[in-house]
Amino acid sequence: MSRCLRDRTLLLLYEGEGTAVQRGHLSKCEFCGVRYQRLARDLERIGQALREEPPPGEVVRGFYRPVVPWLSVAAGLMVALALAWGGLWTWNPTPPVPTDRADNEEVWSFLEETSTALLMPDTASGAEDASQASDFPYVSAALGEELPCEGVDLFFGCEG
């Protein structure tokens, strides 16, 4: 075996596994021997450091921060919003009727009918004629003419 050992193989050898060929290479190759020694030293130091008290504050806060999968949460929200919007669009394509307009439907129709009746041209002129006819004797009296008697018949004159 001429090629140097991979890190994974070094760890396997550290764990007491690996083949005889790999062990043979490790005993002969100075470079791999140094790497193996470093791996063993690093694992020993890490294990030792973890057995000691963890530093508080900053480090521990750093521990909880990565637990929040912000990217996943944001992506999930976006998908949920898109689905909700799509669902609304599919199930309710027509724009909703304004509630005020719907509630005042009767009032609107009443107002339309009333305004039409009031502003019809024939009705308006007829009312004006009638008003003119009824007020004529009083207008004439006010202008100096003879006051009509009681019970006057405006079209056929006084009875007496």
Added chain:
Amino acid sequence: MDEERERGLDNPTSYEELYSAHRQQVLRICRVLLADRHEAEEVAQEVFLKMFRAYQTQDHTQAMDWKPWLTRVSVNACRDRRRTGWWKWWRLANIEYRETDHPSRGRTPEEEVLSRELQRHLWLAFRKLSARQQEVFTLRYVEGFSTEEVAETLRMSAGSVKRHLFRAVHQLRRSLGDHL
């Protein structure tokens, strides 16, 4: 006999005996997995409460190996605590650094600074590992379990334990770089 006692294979005469035999190990696992001494003590109490209940219902005529049971319960309790520990982020923001919590262990000031720097980087790197990688690494290199014992305790295959171990070691060494 001492080794057997250490492994918990004996049949202790009392719960107190079991407690004192395993307290340090349970506390250490919780402390590494939770990175908080006070939190670790709380969870360790929960674990020993479970052990007390199990001890009461146990058939005392047969010896029981408590170590794997306690380790499994401790790891699961820490996992549960981390899942439900959202509020802690806010609480921990106000924790003050107290020198009395970190005795110097007879080092020189320079060694002390280097040690704390390494510790800080190490814990940060360790926290970036997945929960499973942290558990496997802790049992193997902090508690000194064999690969098979880790697999049995965490109910995983030995191959899976090795994969997690390799990834954890690779990531830790890469993150720590020159600090080691």
